[in-house]
Amino acid sequence: MTLHILKLCVGCESVEDLADWQAERARLLPGHLPRHVTRMWPKQAEAVLDGGSLYWVIKGSVQVRQRILRLDPVEGEDGITRCALVLDP
Template identity: 65%
Template sequence: MPHVHIVKLSVGTESVADLAAWQQMRIAQAPDGLPRHVTRMWPKREAEILDGGSIYWVIKGVIQARQKILRLDEVMGEDGVRRCAIVLDPELIETRPAPRRPFQGWRYLKPEEAPGDLDARAREEADLPAELRAVLNDIGVL
């Protein structure tokens, strides 16, 4: 069975560093010291996600990073509603920028549609604003 990824908006974050800082702050509340994202919906394609999937983070309209998904934990909200905690590898891996239109919740992302990780050359260009990198990548300059 092939794996599948999830793409999710990182609401309120301005950069990958900002996302990392937010996760670091929240890790203290986690029972196992791992970052997690809690969502109301349980993925129907759980087995495919757990077979090597990652969560791809959209920051300011651009996919900029990913984290490997380790497991899905059930959590109960204070309102008694069952929720899904997507438990993540703490390593945030920067990706090639890929523009994304706004959407609610999360979406599945096929492996062939996922942006690649930044290589050494691309890391040198990482000082460019994400939006500019995305445009330059789209026109083949990067």
Template identity: 65%
Template sequence: MNERDSVARTVHLVKLCVGAEKVEDLTDWQASRRRLWPDGLPRHITRMWPRREAELLNEGSLYWVFKGLILARQRVLRLEKILGEDGISRCGLVLDPEVFRTEPVPRRPFQGWRYLVQDDAPRDLAANRQNEDSLPPGLSAALAEIGVR
């Protein structure tokens, strides 16, 4: 293995944001649950532990899919073991509370999460567009399909 191979590259996760139609739904839900965790940081609990942990923890993010479009991301700060009430061990993705809106990118439905390599990750919206209200999902999808972001 050469020196370049020993350095962890960055990889991201993509996950459907089930039950949310827009980015504000996610941020509101996470804010309402902040008191559940001693450090106040949002978590997403998943059944499987990422095999590419080193790459994910090398400044990786969780990209959120809303109604068929990647619209936002959150940096993954760390992974922690979470023991459920059923005694099953799960992976807690500890997330930065800051949510970055991204350029809308269409994504077909899938189960669980998928890896996303750095070169394929959507770009963040410009800083002056981060606080814009989300467009309706259908309009965002139509604009993304014709290349207008």
């Protein structure tokens, strides 16, 4: 069963803002794919990877859908491992 994730896109005023922000950050990453780092690993990771998407809420409504390609472990500067949702551009 597919599981999707809903996230508030804090600081973005429009879909274009999100696209610009992701493109700028993705240029610095291997593979140049956008990602969103979360504190927690999804409890149902297999369901998320079975066709799941990240839905972005901008200005109070769901405005963007991005397919989740994979989940990568990322270690923060504080030494804590987090989850990077690697997204379809």
